Amino acid sequence: xxxxxxxxxxxxxxxxxxxxxxxxxxxxxxxxxxxxxxxxxxxxxxxxxxxxxxxxxxxxxxxxxxxxxxxxxxxxxxxxxxxxxxxxxxxxxxxxxxxxxxxxxxxxxxxxxxxxxxxxxxxxxxxxxxxxxxxxxxxxxxxxxxxxxxxxxxxxxxxxxxxxxxxxxxxxxxxxxxxxxxxxxxxxxxxxxxxxxxxxxxxxxxxxxxxxxxxxxxxxxxxxxxxxxxxxxxxxxxxxxxxxxxxxxxxxxxxxxxxxxxxxxxxxxxxxxxxxxxxxxxxxxxxxxxxxxxxxxxxxxxxxxxxxxxxxxxxxxxxxxxxxxxxxxxxxxxxxxxxxxxxxxxxxxxxxxxxxxxxxxxxxxxxxxxxxxxxxxxxxxxxxxxxxxxxxxxxxxxxxxxxxxxxxxxxxxxxxxxxxxxxxxxxxxxxxxxxxxxxxxxxxxxxxxxxxxxxxxxxxxxxxxxxxxxxxxxxxxxxxxxxxxxxxxxxxxxxxxxxxxxxxxxxxxxxxxxxxxxxxxxxxxxxxxxxxxxxxxxxxxxxxxxxxxxxxxxxxxxxxxxxxxxxxxxxxxxxxxxxxxxxxxxxxxxxxxxxxxxxxxxxxxxxxxxxxxxxxxxxxxxxxxxxxxxxxxxxxxxxxxxxxxxxxxxxxxxxxxxxxxxxxxxxxxxxxxxxxxxxxxxxxxxxxxxxxxxxxxxxxxxxxxxxxxx
Numbered sequence: 001x002x003x004x005x006x007x008x009x010x011x012x013x014x015x016x017x018x019x020x021x022x023x024x025x026x027x028x029x030x031x032x033x034x035x036x037x038x039x040x041x042x043x044x045x046x047x048x049x050x051x052x053x054x055x056x057x058x059x060x061x062x063x064x065x066x067x068x069x070x071x072x073x074x075x076x077x078x079x080x081x082x083x084x085x086x087x088x089x090x091x092x093x094x095x096x097x098x099x100x101x102x103x104x105x106x107x108x109x110x111x112x113x114x115x116x117x118x119x120x121x122x123x124x125x126x127x128x129x130x131x132x133x134x135x136x137x138x139x140x141x142x143x144x145x146x147x148x149x150x151x152x153x154x155x156x157x158x159x160x161x162x163x164x165x166x167x168x169x170x171x172x173x174x175x176x177x178x179x180x181x182x183x184x185x186x187x188x189x190x191x192x193x194x195x196x197x198x199x200x201x202x203x204x205x206x207x208x209x210x211x212x213x214x215x216x217x218x219x220x221x222x223x224x225x226x227x228x229x230x231x232x233x234x235x236x237x238x239x240x241x242x243x244x245x246x247x248x249x250x251x252x253x254x255x256x257x258x259x260x261x262x263x264x265x266x267x268x269x270x271x272x273x274x275x276x277x278x279x280x281x282x283x284x285x286x287x288x289x290x291x292x293x294x295x296x297x298x299x300x301x302x303x304x305x306x307x308x309x310x311x312x313x314x315x316x317x318x319x320x321x322x323x324x325x326x327x328x329x330x331x332x333x334x335x336x337x338x339x340x341x342x343x344x345x346x347x348x349x350x351x352x353x354x355x356x357x358x359x360x361x362x363x364x365x366x367x368x369x370x371x372x373x374x375x376x377x378x379x380x381x382x383x384x385x386x387x388x389x390x391x392x393x394x395x396x397x398x399x400x401x402x403x404x405x406x407x408x409x410x411x412x413x414x415x416x417x418x419x420x421x422x423x424x425x426x427x428x429x430x431x432x433x434x435x436x437x438x439x440x441x442x443x444x445x446x447x448x449x450x451x452x453x454x455x456x457x458x459x460x461x462x463x464x465x466x467x468x469x470x471x472x473x474x475x476x477x478x479x480x481x482x483x484x485x486x487x488x489x490x491x492x493x494x495x496x497x498x499x500x501x502x503x504x505x506x507x508x509x510x511x512x513x514x515x516x517x518x519x520x521x522x523x524x525x526x527x528x529x530x531x532x533x534x535x536x537x538x539x540x541x542x543x544x545x546x547x548x549x550x551x552x553x554x555x556x557x558x559x560x561x562x563x564x565x566x567x568x569x570x571x572x573x574x575x576x577x578x579x580x581x582x583x584x585x586x587x588x589x590x591x592x593x594x595x596x597x598x599x600x601x602x603x604x605x606x607x608x609x610x611x612x613x614x615x616x617x618x619x620x621x622x623x624x625x626x627x628x629x630x631x632x633x634x635x636x637x638x639x640x641x642x643x644x645x646x647x648x649x650x651x652x653x654x655x656x657x658x659x660x661x662x663x664x665x666x667x668x669x670x671x672x673x674x675x676x677x678x679x680x681x682x683x684x685x686x687x688x689x690x691x692x693x694x695x696x697x698x699x700x701x702x703x704x705x706x707x708x709x710x
Contacts, residue, residue, distance in 0.1 A: 007034050015062070023066035026081040028059035069132075071140050074159060076133060082107060085126070087133055090116065092159040098137055145169055150186075154193040167198070171205035180262050187268060203270040211276055220277060222461065223284035224410025225254065225266060225294050226390045229360040229527055230283040235259065236360075236527050237280070238520045239266075239390065239410075240302035241293050252293045256280070257302060259524040261311045266290040274456075287408045287460075294409045301356075301390050306517035310524075320522035322530070323560040325353055328515050329387050336504050337380045338495055343574070344485060346567035347553070348384065351483060354552045355389035355412045355465040356523040360531055362442040365549035368479060369469040371487030377469045380487070381414050382501055384467055386512045388412040389519070391467075399431040403447055406439070407460040414467040418474075433478060435462045440481040440549065476587040480545050483553070484575060526559075533559060541572055550576075588638070588647070589659050595637035600696055603627045610637060615676065630671060630691040631656065639682075646682060649689060656694070666693035 018027065032039065036046065043049050067080040075088040084105040092098035102114035102122060114122060119133050141160040145153065146169050153166050160166060170190055177183045191199040214220075226239040235258065242255035242263060254266040258281070269278045270289060278286040297303070309315050318324060329349035339345065351367050358364040367384070369377045385391040390411030394402070397415070406413065418432075438444045439462035447460050468474065474482065505512070534555040541547040550568070557564035602608040603622050611620060614636050620629045635652045639645065647655075656663060673679040674687035683689055 007032075007037055019062065019064040019066050022081075023064055024068045024079045024081055027062040027064075028056075029062045030056060030059045069136060071136060074155075076136055078129060078132070085129060087119070089137070089159050092137075092141065092161070098159070146172075150189075157194055157198070167201050167205055170202045171209055174202065174206050175209045180264065184263075184265060184268075187265075200270060203268050204272040204276075206268075207270055207278065208272040208276060210279060214279060214282060220279055220283070220285040222287055222407075222459075223280065224359070224406070224408060224461070224464070225256075225286065225290055226410035227356070227359050227523070228280075228284050229357075229531075231360070231528070231531055233283060234528070235281065235283050236524050237264070237284075238302050238356075238524060239295070239300060240304060240307055240520075241295065241297055241300050242307075243304045252297070254290050254293045257307050257310070257520075257524065259527070263307070263311075267292070295390060295411075299390055299392060299411070301388075301516040302520040303513050303517045306514070306521065310521050315518070315521060317525075320518050320525050322353070322522065322526065322556055323564075325515070325519050325522050326350065326556070326560050326564065328511075328518075329353060332387060332508065332511065332515065333380075333383055335499050335508070336383050336501055337376060338490060338498050339487070341574075343567045343570045346557075346564060347483060347571050348380075348485065349387075350553045350556055350564065350568070351465075352384060352387045352389075353519060353556055355391075356519050357527065357530060357552065357556075358389075358463075358465050359410070359442075360523075360527055361534055361552045361555075363548055364440055364463070364465045364552060366436070366440060366465070366478075366482040367467045368474060368482035368484045369467065369487060370471075370473060370484055372471055372489055375487040375489045376495070377487060378416065379501055380485075381416060381467055381469055383504075385412075385414055386505070387515055387519075388465065388467070389516075399435060402432075403435060403460045403462050406462055406464045410464055412465045412467065414469070416469045418468050418470045433475065436466065436468070436478045436481065438462050439464060439466070476589075481549060483549070486575065530555060530559065542577060546572075546576055588642070588651075588655055591638040591641040592634070592652075592655055592659055594641050595634050596696060598637060599627055599629055599633070603629070610640070614640075619671070625697050627696040628666075628693055629696070630669075630693050632671060632673070632689050632691045634694075636679075649691070653692065664695055666695070668692055 015029075032050070061081075064080055064082075067078045067083075070077050070079075075086055077087075078085040084103075086101075086103045088101045089098055090100050097118040097120065099116055099118050102112070102117050103110065104112040104126070112125075119130055119137075122130060122133075141156045142162045145156075145160070145162050145165045148156070148169070150170075150173060153169060157163065157166050174183055174186055174190075177186055187199060187203070190202055223237075228235075228237045230236070237256040237258050240255055240257055242253040242265070244251050244253055256264040256266060258264060264281060266280075266286070267290060269280070269286060271278060278289065280286060293300075306315070326346075326349045329352055330345050333345055333348055337348075348367075351365065354361070354364065369380055371377055381393065385393050390409075391414060392405070392411060393414045393416070395416045402413065415432075435447075438446070442461070442463045447462055449458050449460060468478075468482065473479070499507075534551065537551065537555055537558060539547055539551060539554050541550045550572070554565065554568050557568045598608075598610050599620065602611060603620050611617060611633075614633075616633050616636070619633050620627065622628070631649065631652055634656065635647050635649060638647050638652065657665075668690060669692075670688050670690050672688055673683065679689075680687055
């Protein structure tokens with residue numbers, strides 16, 4: 001480019017302006033007679049002006065110290081009409097100085113190269129450029145990151161000293177995005193551009209932002225990852241494995257399906273510190289971070305393809321009613337398992353369906369499969385593992401693994417071959433027995449453990465549905481929490497007509513996946529109605545415990561139809577009532593009640609079969625209808641009633657206090673038993689026993705009010 005300027009102050013100003021506007025464009029200045037003010041005057045008044053071409057041929061380069069600045073693809077360039085100085089960033093971050101590849105061109109020729117050099121090491125020759133280079137890099141990579149758009153944050157991250165601020169900015173952008181699908185895509189984009197480690201830091205910051213927006217006064221209950229219900233706020237969640245794909249391949253992602261058809265990814269919850277909570281949807285908190293799927297596709301009841309159908313509105317309301325779910329469950333059980341008692345099919349289906357609501361009910365019965373070898377216990381357990389909620393089949397599982405699985409994941413647990421739970425003696429020091437005794441109720445099913453790394457106390461839930469299988473029966477306290485399914489060994493001519501389980505699993509895999517998925521969706525759709533029925537239903541199952549564990553079963557039966565209610569009542573009369581009568585006679589509690597009954601009925605008579613036989617007349621007195629006896633008498637009667645055990649005095653005292661908490665215990669005293677050699681041997685060669693005096697009321701009071709010793 002060539003130009004002619006006025007030979008005055010205005011011309012000088014134009015020269016400055018054009019240098020500022022076009023510092024990198026080569027401009028030649030055309031010089032003419034300096035005595036003339038402007039070009040027009042020169043050509044008009046000069047006696048012999050040179051031609052324009054002649055003047056152009058003599059033009060000289062216009063001098064200029066200005067330059068342009070650009071930063072594209074991490075290459076900073078200063079350029080004017082004579083030189084090009086480029087600095088391409090190769091590494092930068094933390095407290096380290098930036099390094100880059102430096103080149104200098106002059107008049108189009110490469111003059112200097114400095115590879116892998118920090119800016120302050122470019123040398124004195126480029127001293128005037130060091131501060132402008134550092135300023136330009138600082139402006140682009142480190143300043144005002146909280147106002148930069150997403151794509152620019154991705155570009156500058158690895159070359160910036162402000163990585164923490166960029167992570168905060170990315171978390172803030174994510175927090176402002178309320179649409180879960182869009183937020184998921186945003187997180188995926190962060191991982192694609194910056195990697196999993198950076199996404200992890202963004203998620204920690206994101207969840208810290210979430211915590212900051214929560215109500216600090218609210219109590220956020222723990223949830224197992226498999227299911228949760230927030231009745232008060234109208235929220236319900238069920239776990240599923242979400243299948244997604246990216247450039248690296250197909251992935252299984254842990255997720256929750258909400259009743260409002262939202263999908264919540266559990267792998268996006270991270271703790272910024274040990275003190276931060278992992279709050280799901282403002283309702284519940286997770287026990288721990290869930291970075292990968294907690295269940296395989298087979299264990300997870302809700303399948304990904306049915307989630308899509310539910311979200312797309314392709315599942316009919318009729319298909320997820322309690323009656324329809326139960327009918328399909330009964331039909332599937334009948335294909336493999338045989339029993340003469342049709343009632344048991346209904347009870348099994350009701351139990352299986354109830355496992356999808358156990359966190360809603362807060363109480364759950366156990367299912368006890370009890371029979372001799374070859375009666376189909378394992379077969380039935382295998383069938384139930386396919387239709388119960390998120391079921392795990394275990395043999396020989398450690399107690400620690402069990403309560404951690406229950407607490408963190410949830411779902412149904414099958415405990416096979418539990419022959420070590422048949423009596424109180426065997427379960428006295430058993431952690432497994434403690435888990436089973438407490439884990440039927442959300443209110444009682446918790447245990448505390450010390451985290452050896454953090455030295456903190458952690459609470460784990462034991463609560464959840466369980467299926468227990470053995471041959472020889474259960475200790476009575478555990479069995480008291482069970483729905484017992486008595487199985488019989490049928491002739492081969494009967495069982496051979498049933499479908500082989502492997503064939504059943506292969507041929508009915510689609511139906512099994514469908515019924516478990518529909519049961520999950522049924523829980524999401526119907527939980528409000530079911531919970532309303534649960535809290536209002538009136539039932540009497542013979543005892544407080546029976547009524548407690550059967551409430552979920554009868555609730556679902558009442559919503560399915562009269563024939564289901566009739567089946568539950570028939571089961572109670574046929575099995576539970578008889579079991580209760582047997583336990584009343586054969587449990588320690590039953591032995592204690594019988595001992596009291598004997599004292600109440602026989603004390604004060606002319607002859608007492610029990611009291612006279614044991615030579616206990618001087619240990620029992622009666623005034624009117626009030627009977628006084630010491631606890632050694634109770635112990636001897638219980639030993640006789642049980643027939644298999646000699647109770648210690650400590651056991652008797654604890655049992656009396658538990659079964660009869662309102663009974664008035666008198667002063668503790670010591671009685672001599674040396675007169676009876678059998679008693680001395682029974683008490684470990686001691687001739688004295690520490691006892692309490694207790695007062696009972698007889699059913700046949702004496703006419704005389706004076707003390708009667710007998």
